[in-house]
Amino acid sequence: MRIETSAGPAEIELDRPRKPAFLLVLTHGSGGGVDAKDILTVREAALDLGGAVARVTQPYRVAGRRAPGSAVKQDEAWLEIVADLRKRIKKVPLIQGGRSNGARVACRTAIAVQARGVIALSFPLHPPGKPEKTRREELLDAGDIEVVVINGGSDPFGIPDAADAAEVRVIPGQPHSFRTGFDVIAETVTPWLERWSK
Structure with missing residues (x-):
């Protein structure tokens, strides 16, 4: 399905049970x-718990670009996408997340969309080799909303500190794009999502 935004159309893959417990x-x-394997792992965990899952291809990717451009415009489009999805799936808790740049968007907009929590896969703490250019404040943008971070132990984009999120799980030896450890991702997000499945 497509959702029109101020930045162009977004494409949504929506898995929706008859009575969803939450929207991820x-x-x-x-x-x-x-279709990245870590995103699909989180999707499966949420579906097993009765959640609805919307996987969003953002407008810049639909348009064929590899870089998101302006963070302000990206976040504005994200808010429009989430607002549309909430009209379709009403009166359930909202959780949002993503990998890498998508994790940044999810953290930056968490308060604005009134998310209950954020799943941040491979949160890019800083550009490779430039730890002084930290993005820690984006994790903190989520305020009191719980953020669960799952990063590879060899991620050149860095690993957030335990104090920066409700939970920081590190998968030893994994780079920015996970090659293994999908069982650890499932084990981490399942109990955290369970609180909204009851």
């Missing part, structure tokens, strides 16, 4: 897609 909205990294 997930998105990709800068040059990636919504």
Whole structure:
């Protein structure tokens, strides 16, 4: 399905049970897609708990670009996408998340969309080799909303500190794009999502 935004159309893959317990909205990294194995792992965990899952291909990717451009415009389009999805799936808790750049968007907009929590896969704490250019404040943008971070232990984009999120799970030896450890991702997000499945 497509949702029109001020930045162009977004494409949504929506898995919706008859009576969803919650809505989980997930998105990709800068040059990636919504079929990344870590995103699919989180999707499966949410579906097993009775959640509805919307995997969002953001407008810049639908348009064929690899970089998101302006963070302000990206966030504005995200708010429009989530508002549309909430009209379709009403009166359930909202959780949002993504991998890499998508995790940044989810953190930056969490308060504005009144999310109950954020799942941040491979949160890019800083550009590779430039730890002084930290993006820690984006994690903190979520305020009191719980953020669960899952990063690879060898991620050149860095690993957030335990104090920066409700939970920081590190998968040893994994780079920015996970090659293994999908069982750890499932084990981490399942109990956290369970609170909204009851």
